[in-house]
Amino acid sequence: MNDTVTILGRVGGDPNRSETTTGVPVVNFRVASPQRRFDQKTQTWIETGTNWYNVSAFRQLAEHAKASLHTGDGVIVTGRLKLREWESGGKKGLSADIDADAIGHDLRWGASAFAKARTATPAQVPVDAGTETHQGSEADADDDPFSGSSAAPSPEPAFAGEVWTTGD
Numbered sequence: 001m002n003d004t005v006t007i008l009g010r011v012g013g014d015p016n017r018s019e020t021t022t023g024v025p026v027v028n029f030r031v032a033s034p035q036r037r038f039d040q041k042t043q044t045w046i047e048t049g050t051n052w053y054n055v056s057a058f059r060q061l062a063e064h065a066k067a068s069l070h071t072g073d074g075v076i077v078t079g080r081l082k083l084r085e086w087e088s089g090g091k092k093g094l095s096a097d098i099d100a101d102a103i104g105h106d107l108r109w110g111a112s113a114f115a116k117a118r119t120a121t122p123a124q125v126p127v128d129a130g131t132e133t134h135q136g137s138e139a140d141a142d143d144d145p146f147s148g149s150s151a152a153p154s155p156e157p158a159f160a161g162e163v164w165t166t167g168d
Contacts, residue, residue: 003081009033011073017066027062057100065103074106
C-alpha cells in the first residue's frame with residue numbers, strides 16, 4: 001500500500017541534482033506548505049504553521065524539475081508519502097518525504113511556459129493518408145498520455161497548503 005498525497009507550497013531552495021549508484025538522475029528539494037484557517041471573528045485567513053516536505057524526483061522528472069524549478073516558485077507535487085524517523089546529534093525528529101510522480105508550477109501565483117521535451121530525432125510523420133506531414137518525434141504520441149483524451153481536471157484546492165490524500 002502507498003499513501004498518495006498532493007501538496008501545494010513553495011520551493012524552499014533550488015533543486016539539487018545527483019545520481020543514484022546505478023546512474024539514475026535524482027533531484028531533491030524542499031517544499032514549504034503553509035497551513036491556514038479562516039478566522040470567523042476577524043474574517044481573515046490566519047497562518048497556523050508551515051509543513052516542510054523533502055521531495056525526490058527521478059529520471060526524466062528529475063531533469064525537468066532541475067531545469068524548471070527555483071527557490072520561491074509555487075508548486076503542486078503529487079507522489080508517495082513516506083514518514084521517516086531520524087536522529088542526529090542527540091536530536092530526534094520525523095521527516096515527511098515525497099517520491100514525486102508529478103510536479104508542476106502553481107499557476108495561481110504566475111504564468112509558466114511549457115516546452116515539450118523531445119526524446120527522439122525529429123522525423124517527418126504523416127498526419128493522415130493525404131500529403132500533409134507533421135514535424136515531430138516518434139515518441140510524441142506515445143509519451144503524451146493526454147493526447148486525444150478528454151481527461152477531466154482535478155478539483156481545485158481551497159488554498160495553498162491543503163493536502164489531499166488517497167489510500168491505495
